[in-house]
Amino acid sequence: MSTTTAAAAPLTKKTAKPPNPARVRRRRRLAQWGFIAPAVVFMALFFGYPLVRNIVMSFQDYSPSTFFTGESPFNGTDNWSKVFNDELFGKALWHTILFTIGSLIGQFCIGLGLAVFFTRRFPLNGVLRSLILLPWLVPMVVSGVVWRRILDQDTGVLNSFLGTLGLGGDTPWLTSTNMALISVILVNVWIGIPFNMVILYGGLQEVPKELYEAASLDGASAWRSFRSITLPMLRPVITVVLVLGFMSTVKILDLILALTDGGPADSTQTLGTLTYQNSFVQLDFGAGAVVGNILILISAVFAVFYLRANRNEGK
Amino acid sequence: MASTVRTPAAPTPTTGRPKRRWGAMLFGVLVLCVMLFPLYWMVNTALQPESGLLEVDPVPHGLDLSGFRSALTDQGGNLLTSLAVALGAVVICLAISAPAAYGLAQFKLRGTRTIVFGTLITQMVPGIVIANALYSAYVDLGLVNSYAGLMLADASLGIPFAIVLMRSFMVAIPREVIEAAEVDGAGRFRTFVRVVLPMSRNSLITAGLFSFLYAWSDFMFALTLNTTDDVKPITLGIYQYIGAHVGDWGSVMAASVLSAVPAAVLLVLSQKYIAAGITGGSVK
Numbered sequence: 241m242s243t244t245t246a247a248a249a250p251l252t253k254k255t256a257k258p259p260n261p262a263r264v265r266r267r268r269r270l271a272q273w274g275f276i277a278p279a280v281v282f283m284a285l286f287f288g289y290p291l292v293r294n295i296v297m298s299f300q301d302y303s304p305s306t307f308f309t310g311e312s313p314f315n316g317t318d319n320w321s322k323v324f325n326d327e328l329f330g331k332a333l334w335h336t337i338l339f340t341i342g343s344l345i346g347q348f349c350i351g352l353g354l355a356v357f358f359t360r361r362f363p364l365n366g367v368l369r370s371l372i373l374l375p376w377l378v379p380m381v382v383s384g385v386v387w388r389r390i391l392d393q394d395t396g397v398l399n400s401f402l403g404t405l406g407l408g409g410d411t412p413w414l415t416s417t418n419m420a421l422i423s424v425i426l427v428n429v430w431i432g433i434p435f436n437m438v439i440l441y442g443g444l445q446e447v448p449k450e451l452y453e454a455a456s457l458d459g460a461s462a463w464r465s466f467r468s469i470t471l472p473m474l475r476p477v478i479t480v481v482l483v484l485g486f487m488s489t490v491k492i493l494d495l496i497l498a499l500t501d502g503g504p505a506d507s508t509q510t511l512g513t514l515t516y517q518n519s520f521v522q523l524d525f526g527a528g529a530v531v532g533n534i535l536i537l538i539s540a541v542f543a544v545f546y547l548r549a550n551r552n553e554g555k
Numbered sequence: 556m557a558s559t560v561r562t563p564a565a566p567t568p569t570t571g572r573p574k575r576r577w578g579a580m581l582f583g584v585l586v587l588c589v590m591l592f593p594l595y596w597m598v599n600t601a602l603q604p605e606s607g608l609l610e611v612d613p614v615p616h617g618l619d620l621s622g623f624r625s626a627l628t629d630q631g632g633n634l635l636t637s638l639a640v641a642l643g644a645v646v647i648c649l650a651i652s653a654p655a656a657y658g659l660a661q662f663k664l665r666g667t668r669t670i671v672f673g674t675l676i677t678q679m680v681p682g683i684v685i686a687n688a689l690y691s692a693y694v695d696l697g698l699v700n701s702y703a704g705l706m707l708a709d710a711s712l713g714i715p716f717a718i719v720l721m722r723s724f725m726v727a728i729p730r731e732v733i734e735a736a737e738v739d740g741a742g743r744f745r746t747f748v749r750v751v752l753p754m755s756r757n758s759l760i761t762a763g764l765f766s767f768l769y770a771w772s773d774f775m776f777a778l779t780l781n782t783t784d785d786v787k788p789i790t791l792g793i794y795q796y797i798g799a800h801v802g803d804w805g806s807v808m809a810a811s812v813l814s815a816v817p818a819a820v821l822l823v824l825s826q827k828y829i830a831a832g833i834t835g836g837s838v839k
Contacts, residue, residue, distance in 0.1 A: 243612075253698075269664065271743055272586055272658060272662040272664055272743070273658075273664065274654075274656060275654040275657055275658035275662070275743075275747070276654070276655045276659060276662075276670065277660040278651045279651050279652055279654070279655030279674075279714065279718060280655075280670060280712070282651050282710075283673065283674065283677055283714065283715070284687070284716060286685065286707070286708070286711040286714075287590060287676075287677040287680050287711070287715075288691070289687065289688065289767070290680070290684060290685040290688035291680065291688075292687055292690045293688035293691075293692070294583070294684055294687060296690075297687070297688060306597045307691075309693060339634065340756070343819070344592070354586065357582070357586075358583070360576075360579050361576065361578035362576040362577070362580045362583065363576065363577070363580045364580055364583065364584070365580075365583065366594050368583045368584065368586075368587050370822065370826040370829075371587055371591065372586070372587055372590050372591075372823075373593060373822060373826075373833075374590075374594060374818065374819065374822060375590060375591070375593070375594065375827075376814045377768060377818035377819075377822055378594065378772075378814075378818050379771065379772035379774065379789075379815070379818075380772060380774065381772075381774045381790045381793060381794055382597075382790070382793060382814050382815055383829070384795075385793055385797055385808075385811055386593050386594070386808070386811060387593060387597065387599060388598045388784070389596070389611075389804055389807075389808070390593060390596055395608060395609055395610045395611075397596060397611060399614075400610055427586075430590070430593070433590065434590070435833065438830060438833045439833060440701070442830075446592075452595075467562065479627070480691060487678070487679050490681070491681030491682065491683060491684075492792070493682070493683050493774075493775055494774045494780070494790075495774060497774075497778075497794065498794060498797075500773075505719070512681065512683050515683045515684070515687060516683055516778075517685050518688070518780070518814075519689075519779075520779050525690075525691065528687050529687055529688070532683065532684040532687050533684075534679070535681050535683070536680065536684055537682065538678070539679045539681060542679070543676060543679045546679070547675065547676070548673075552821065555631060
């Protein structure tokens with residue numbers, strides 16, 4: 241309707257004010273909400289609903305027959321006590337902590353080292369820097385499958401390489417309960433390096449070159465200027481990288497399923513795989529929801545860190 | 556000014572000496588080789604289907620494509636499924652997040668800050684938790700084993716990121732440009748389509764690219780929201796392949812190579828958008 245009036249009398253449009261400005265404003269606001277509403281509804285359905293539903297589910301009794309009968313009666317805190325009394329939960333929590341800390345330290349240190357390295361000027365710098373992203377773009381399951389072949393104890397290339405160097409060469413990377421978690425961490429470090437490198441490299445570009453020049457005039461060593469200039473200037477970016485890394489690491493599922501399926505003997509079971517096992521393998525969605533809620537709780541604590549870092553960034 | 560500072564700094568001993576620059580390049584190439592070795596090994600194993608469970612030679616003897624042939628026979632349909640699901644997810648993602656990003660960037664509505672805040676929060680919800688609750692809802696709605704169901708779930712992987720990214724670009728569109736278009740008689744929606752979208756083309760491409768990669772790489776929703784073989788993306792196909800074809804690593808790796816192709820192609824064609832997405836989506 242507004243287009244017809246505008247076409248008929250474009251000159252008078254401004255002067256001919258509609259009678260009720262409040263109604264016009266309300267209509268305009270409604271139209272504006274029309275842009276945002278679909279996203280709000282979508283996020284409410286795909287993030288809000290699952291969050292609430294998971295809490296409810298953790299107090300319900302699900303069994304393989306639930307999906308035929310549609311019955312999932314409330315059972316108080318049965319699911320919670322079942323999960324907490326299960327030895328596997330403590331194990332999975334411990335593995336999650338080790339996996340997350342190990343992955344973050346590895347990804348971050350190597351990523352930062354490479355980011356600093358790539359601030360040098362040398363031929364092919366840009367090409368190399370963008371090709372290094374490839375491991376991060378390949379589907380994680382695929383990376384897991386490839387590494388599974390590489391790490392094979394008898395015929396994997398890593399062991400045959402180590403064998404040629406005379407460094408053993410019969411390490412049971414994925415088949416020993418002592419090694420499997422370490423191997424999974426190493427593979428995850430490999431996946432995470434490009435992401436850490438790119439963000440930290442971007443952060444390094446923001447550090448004013450003049451600072452380094454002033455420092456080198458003052459006779460500061462490279463290590464000294466790294467510690468006194470680079471690290472403090474990079475702090476907001478470092479926080480963001482670590483928090484985002486934490487978020488994607490703590491919930492990991494794809495990689496572990498592809499590499500070890502949580503085995504051998506549950507030695508690589510984490511909270512993510514345990515949720516999956518409970519819900520989708522044993523069809524005990526109540527127990528799965530309990531573990532999932534704990535996973536959310538852990539993420540929520542770090543979400544606070546993230547938002548704080550983000551807010552400081554905005555200043 | 557920056558250039559005038561940099562020019563005299565160039566011949567300083569740390570960066571200037573040619574020998575050092577070549578040394579740095581060699582080190583860079585070495586790092587790249589280590590980082591890309593697993594991907595090389597994937598291609599290499601795929602080209603040696605006869606090795607099966609034995610050790611794989613460091614370089615392929617020739618172009619033995621039989622691994623790829625059997626991978627295409629077994630997994631070709633799954634590749635198409637992945638493509639359809641990922642494209643559908645991109646369409647849903649952009650259709651929902653582009654208008655929202657515009658609204659959150661330009662309209663002065665009450666509650667927008669809360670929504671932006673909420674969008675940041677959603678990125679922290681673990682996918683397996685979503686799947687856990689979504690599964691029973693999907694059962695009730697008949698969305699299990701359906702393309703629509705998987706597309707919607709996969710779109711959720713990209714939407715928060717796309718909103719945050721595009722919003723940070725759309726905030727920079729000058730108010731006058733939008734007002735000028737509206738004074739010219741364009742409706743709010745026409746202004747959005749004709750003026751705002753073309754101006755934010757780059758962020759739109761970056762967001763689309765990432766939502767494609769997220770959906771293409773998705774394994775968790777494919778695994779949890781499907782109980783039959785009706786809708787089976789390539790990631791799920793490969794996962795089940797290693798269970799069933801333990802001896803046939805050549806075909807498994809060939810399928811893996813095929814599934815990694817979109818990532819490689821997109822990286823080569825649009826590295827600038829990818830770099831922009833990684834930094835823009837995380838820091839802003």
